[in-house]
Amino acid sequence: MTATSASGPGAAADKRADLFLRLSELLTGFGGIDLLGTGLAGGYLRVVDDILPPGAGDELLAAFARLPAGLDRGAAVQTTILAHPKLGPVARNVILMWYRGTWTRLPDEWRSAYGTSPLDTDHVVSAEAYRSGLQWVAAGAHPAGALQQGYGAWASAPNEPASSPAAGQGAHK
Amino acid sequence: MSDQAVHDQSWDVVIVGAGVCGALLAKQLTRAGLRVLILEAGPDTASPFDGYLGHLEHFYTAASKGIGAPWPPAVSAPQPDTADLRTGGGYFVQNGPDKHASSYSRLLGGSTLHWLGVSLRMLPEDFELRSRYGRGQDWPLDYADLESYYERAEWELGVSADVADQAHHGIEFRQGYEYPMRRVPLSYSDQVLADAVDGMLVTVGDEQVPLKVRSYPAARNSIPRDGYRPAGAVDRRSDGQVVTRYTGQRCAGNTSCTPICPVEAKYHAGKSLEQADRRYLEVTAQAVASKIHVDPVSGMVQGIEYQRYTDRTSPRHTVHTVRARAYVLAAHAVENAKLMLMSGLGGENSLVGKGLIDHPALYGWGLAPVPVGAYRGPLSTAGIEDLRGGPFRAEHAAFRFDIGNDGWRATTGAPDTTVTDAVRRQGLFGTELRDHLQSVLPRQVRVSIAVEQLRSEKNSVSIDARYLDPLGNPRPVISYRIDDYTLAGMATAAEVCRQVLRRAGVEDHTNAADGSWFPEVRYDGQVFHYHGMGHFAGTHVMGRHARESVVDAGQRSWEHRNLYLVGGGSFPTMGTSNPTLTMAALTLRTAELMIAGLA
Numbered sequence: 001m002t003a004t005s006a007s008g009p010g011a012a013a014d015k016r017a018d019l020f021l022r023l024s025e026l027l028t029g030f031g032g033i034d035l036l037g038t039g040l041a042g043g044y045l046r047v048v049d050d051i052l053p054p055g056a057g058d059e060l061l062a063a064f065a066r067l068p069a070g071l072d073r074g075a076a077v078q079t080t081i082l083a084h085p086k087l088g089p090v091a092r093n094v095i096l097m098w099y100r101g102t103w104t105r106l107p108d109e110w111r112s113a114y115g116t117s118p119l120d121t122d123h124v125v126s127a128e129a130y131r132s133g134l135q136w137v138a139a140g141a142h143p144a145g146a147l148q149q150g151y152g153a154w155a156s157a158p159n160e161p162a163s164s165p166a167a168g169q170g171a172h173k
Numbered sequence: 174m175s176d177q178a179v180h181d182q183s184w185d186v187v188i189v190g191a192g193v194c195g196a197l198l199a200k201q202l203t204r205a206g207l208r209v210l211i212l213e214a215g216p217d218t219a220s221p222f223d224g225y226l227g228h229l230e231h232f233y234t235a236a237s238k239g240i241g242a243p244w245p246p247a248v249s250a251p252q253p254d255t256a257d258l259r260t261g262g263g264y265f266v267q268n269g270p271d272k273h274a275s276s277y278s279r280l281l282g283g284s285t286l287h288w289l290g291v292s293l294r295m296l297p298e299d300f301e302l303r304s305r306y307g308r309g310q311d312w313p314l315d316y317a318d319l320e321s322y323y324e325r326a327e328w329e330l331g332v333s334a335d336v337a338d339q340a341h342h343g344i345e346f347r348q349g350y351e352y353p354m355r356r357v358p359l360s361y362s363d364q365v366l367a368d369a370v371d372g373m374l375v376t377v378g379d380e381q382v383p384l385k386v387r388s389y390p391a392a393r394n395s396i397p398r399d400g401y402r403p404a405g406a407v408d409r410r411s412d413g414q415v416v417t418r419y420t421g422q423r424c425a426g427n428t429s430c431t432p433i434c435p436v437e438a439k440y441h442a443g444k445s446l447e448q449a450d451r452r453y454l455e456v457t458a459q460a461v462a463s464k465i466h467v468d469p470v471s472g473m474v475q476g477i478e479y480q481r482y483t484d485r486t487s488p489r490h491t492v493h494t495v496r497a498r499a500y501v502l503a504a505h506a507v508e509n510a511k512l513m514l515m516s517g518l519g520g521e522n523s524l525v526g527k528g529l530i531d532h533p534a535l536y537g538w539g540l541a542p543v544p545v546g547a548y549r550g551p552l553s554t555a556g557i558e559d560l561r562g563g564p565f566r567a568e569h570a571a572f573r574f575d576i577g578n579d580g581w582r583a584t585t586g587a588p589d590t591t592v593t594d595a596v597r598r599q600g601l602f603g604t605e606l607r608d609h610l611q612s613v614l615p616r617q618v619r620v621s622i623a624v625e626q627l628r629s630e631k632n633s634v635s636i637d638a639r640y641l642d643p644l645g646n647p648r649p650v651i652s653y654r655i656d657d658y659t660l661a662g663m664a665t666a667a668e669v670c671r672q673v674l675r676r677a678g679v680e681d682h683t684n685a686a687d688g689s690w691f692p693e694v695r696y697d698g699q700v701f702h703y704h705g706m707g708h709f710a711g712t713h714v715m716g717r718h719a720r721e722s723v724v725d726a727g728q729r730s731w732e733h734r735n736l737y738l739v740g741g742g743s744f745p746t747m748g749t750s751n752p753t754l755t756m757a758a759l760t761l762r763t764a765e766l767m768i769a770g771l772a
Contacts, residue, residue: 029607074603082602092596095606099592102236127233135588138607139614141548144582145232145429148436151395154426154550154578155358158615 019061020045026064026077027091028098030134035098038132040125044097047125051103052090053115060087086114099138101129174455176481176493182455184210184497185771187477189462189512190504191217192283193753194739194760196442196449197329198501201764203450205772210455210495211446212479214250214504215280217458220443222408222418228286232433240276240287240707243433247485249644250279250461255705259690266640266650272692273653275531275705277505281458284505284707285441287432289552290392291575291751292332294323296562297343299748302627306567308658309627309746313717313726316344322758324350327390330440330757331404333357333424334390341387342562353401356388357424360578362545362618363388363555369677370557375669378565384673386576389556390754392440393424404444406437415447428579430552459483462504463646465516466494467733474500474736480644488643498771499735503760506709506742507649510634513713513738515647520732524723526635528628528711530747533655533703535622535663536584536688537670539679544615547580548588553621554578560669561749570625570662573749574673580617584688588614618679621704622666625749626659628711655703660696667701708752710741727766728759739763 021041025032035041049057060081067076082088089110096104102124111120124130131146140158142149174182186202188195191213199209218224228243235242239256246252253276257263267273277284297316302309324347327334333354336346359367367386374381394403405421421437430439437444446456464478477500482490502509510526519525557574565571581587591613595601601609632654636647674681685691691702716722719731728743730736739760741752 027602029602029604077602082600092602095596095602096593099596099610100589102589104593122236124234124236127230130233134607135592135610135614136548138610139548139580139588140544140546140611141615142428144238144548144579145229145427145433145435148425148427149549150425151423152358152426154360154546154554155364156546157361158544158546158549 016061017042017045019065023061023064023091024094024098026073027095028134030098034137040129040132043125043129044094047097047103048090048094051117051119053117056086056090056114060090063087086110097125097129099133099135101125101131101133174457176491179210179455179457179495180493182208182210184208184495186210186499186501186767187212187495187497188501188503189477190214190283190502190508191281191442191446191456191458192503192505193285193442193445194756195501195503196445197757197760198503198739198764199454200445200449201761202767203453205768206453207768207771208453210457210497212460212462212477212495213281213456213458214461214508215278215458216247216485217281217456219280219282219286220407220409221411222406222416225406225437229433229435238432240432241278244278244280244286246279247459247482249459249480249482249485249488249490251642251648252277252279258692264642264648266637266648268650268652271653271655271694273529273531273651273705274533274692274703275707275709277507277707277709279508281456282441282443285753288439288707288753289430289751290439292327292330292334292390292392292754293750294339294344295748295750295755298562299746299750302566302746306564308566312745313715319755319758319762320345320347322762323754325761326754326757328353328401329445329761330392330754331394331401332390332392332754333395334388338388339390341558351398352390353399354395354397354403357391357393357395357551357554359388360546360550360554362541362547362578363576365541365543365545366576366618366677367555370673373673373676375672377560377563377665377669378568380563380565382559382563384557384559386555387558388554389558391551391554392753393430393551394422394438395424404448407443407447409447424551426550428548428550428552457481459485461490461644461646462512463492463515463644465500465512465518465736467516467518472733474733490644499737499767501737501739503739506712506740507634509738509740509742510712511636511647511649514634514636518733520723522720524714526712527630527633528714529632529634529651529653529709530626530628530711532623532706532708532747532749533626533659533663534624534706535666535670535701535703536619537622537667537674537681537683538581538584538617538619539674539681539683540613541616541618542678545618547578547615547617548582550578552577552579557673560666568661569665570659571749572622572624572662572666574670575621575623577619577621579619580614581619583621584619586689587617591617620670620673622670623706623749624659624662624666625747626655627746628714629654629656634712655694657696660694660701663694663701663703664696664699667699706751708741708747710744710747710752713738713742714745715743716745728763729766737763737767
């Protein structure tokens with residue numbers, strides 16, 4: 001018996017990680033390869049679990065897992081998750097974390113309704129999270145102070161932005 | 174070297190402060206065979222490359238990425254932080270009526286560790302503002318006196334520029350002179366703006382002035398000329414070993430000149446210290462100069478007392494005294510004045526600390542009609558210099574545009590704030606969010622407009638026994654007011670900024686409510702939100718006569734003839750140039766005078 005057993009705790013963790021990744025694809029507009037390439041997916045799920053009250057992370061993933069398969073998962077995410085009083089602010093924080101590498105303090109209404117954590121402060125998750133923020137990719141640039149483009153690169157016209165793949169949407173049709 | 178050994182040595186010169194002036198002076202004096210001790214109030218954490226990378230890590234993980242983010246102070250050497258402006262706390266005691274919105278850092282290397290690197294010469298007319306326009310005061314030196322020192326300063330700092338771009342407003346260069354490195358390439362954003370703006374006429378005073386987007390001289394490593402060897406990263410270990418690093422010989426476009434160049438391609442004072450003759454140099458960090466001892470009859474300095482701490486998190490310290498043949502305060506315009514005042518040396522004319530100036534600066538920002546490639550390249554590479562001089566200075570302040578390559582980072586905290594706005598306020602997510610950011614971020618444009626300020630004795634650094642730091646030393650009490658001369662300059666600057674953005678088809682988004690918080694001033698029914706440029710000057714002014722100044726044209730104290738006060742504090746006026754290059758030129762001139770007197 002190994003940790004890869006289809007029914008063991010490892011499998012449950014894998015399932016959660018996979019759900020988080022697929023949810024992140026839909027929320028950020030970036031594909032799974034881009035997100036996995038940062039090496040931060042697992043860390044971000046841990047941040048969610050560490051900061052939210054027990055069970056809240058699972059609630060988010062369960063809500064995502066229940067979304068109907070089909071073309072319009074984006075609309076479903078909107079109505080089922082982003083418009084949800086408890087799950088919406090959490091999902092928006094997940095987006096901000098991917099783009100900025102920063103956890104943003106949850107809104108006061110959320111905190112009074114669902115609970116507070118001493119870790120729920122505005123903070124950069126890690127130096128790697130800062131450098132891997134998707135905002136720099138979206139800008140067609142590089143993180144300020146890292147991943148330099150090289151002498152004189154700034155004199156050239158910026159690259160045309162890669163057209164957004166239909167992330168998530170395409171993968172889970 | 175132990176404090177006892179430092180005390181027992183016979184030094185030719187003791188320098189307070191290991192910033193750009195102290196380091197340049199130490200390099201010149203030691204190369205002339207003079208024995209030099211530097212007392213640096215802050216830690217020496219950036220000289221080992223590992224330590225420097227530690228500062229970089231601080232920057233990456235700081236939630237607020239302001240100018241001080243990579244450079245947290247030691248408890249015993251506190252420093253101003255612009256984040257304190259809003260709360261009223263911090264190191265400075267802001268006595269008003271306006272806030273002095275600048276900061277500096279106390280550690281080995283000083284504020285050159287987080288400066289932008291702009292290395293403009295002052296205009297010839299900046300030295301004779303009183304004679305030409307009836308404003309401010311004349312310097313006891315003119316441009317011709319400083320020209321050869323400007324050349325040397327440009328080679329000491331390693332300035333990249335082309336002479337052809339820089340000969341304007343009467344700035345002259347020696348026939349055949351070249352900057353040590355070629356100009357830093359203009360950013361794509363500069364080129365787009367130049368296409369739209371070059372040649373446009375603006376009315377200032379009675380004149381129509383054509384504008385031009387121009388490369389400015391920067392102390393950032395570019396392609397060298399004439400065998401000049403760019404100085405890259407420093408790696409001096411705590412045991413004194415020096416390791417050669419093949420890093421930082423070119424600017425690599427990290428878009429982070431401030432608050433930290435990750436590869437040390439930009440000048441900082443530690444590079445000059447490495448070029449000193451180390452056989453004759455001792456640098457003692459974590460040593461806060463606390464009193465200048467003076468012979469009451471002759472006025473000559475007899476020694477400098479300092480407080481030495483080993484733990485950067487504690488105010489515990491020991492007190493020592495050093496003696497030398499000559500003494501130099503190179504601690505910063507504010508710290509020099511503070512140390513004089515806390516030693517009871519305010520001067521017979523009470524001018525020490527009086528006349529504090531800065532460049533209060535305005536931001537303008539907007540969205541370009543096409544992607545300009547924001548967030549790439551050095552933080553800025555060009556400016557508009559055309560309104561730095563002219564007859565209008567009889568009426569209002571001159572000003573200078575710096576054109577950013579950093580999107581709205583400085584003005585609003587973008588890209589983070591742009592993302593947060595899109596997600597939280599606009600409710601965007603998924604591909605719509607990504608498309609929105611891909612459209613907006615590369616089009617973000619900002620300019621910063623530094624406005625000239627003239628000395629007034631009402632603007633000052635003073636001390637007050639009620640306000641002390643953890644070592645028991647006085648905190649600087651800052652009295653500061655932005656007067657009508659500068660405010661009228663701001664009004665014109667703001668109008669010219671609107672015209673420039675309109676001409677370039679940039680949708681103006683300048684709106685203080687969306688921007689980061691900055692203090693405000695009011696003028697003629699308008700409200701201006703201003704930030705400081707960190708260009709502290711004027712606090713130990715130089716002049717032709719002892720009755721109207723603190724130091725002479727050689728930055729030598731009139732009252733204490735073996736004491737020199739160097740740096741921006743000596744400036745009678747600052748015009749619109751960032752002061753470091755002029756501070757360096759003056760320091761090289763002072764070094765020459767000192768060597769002639771001491772060798």
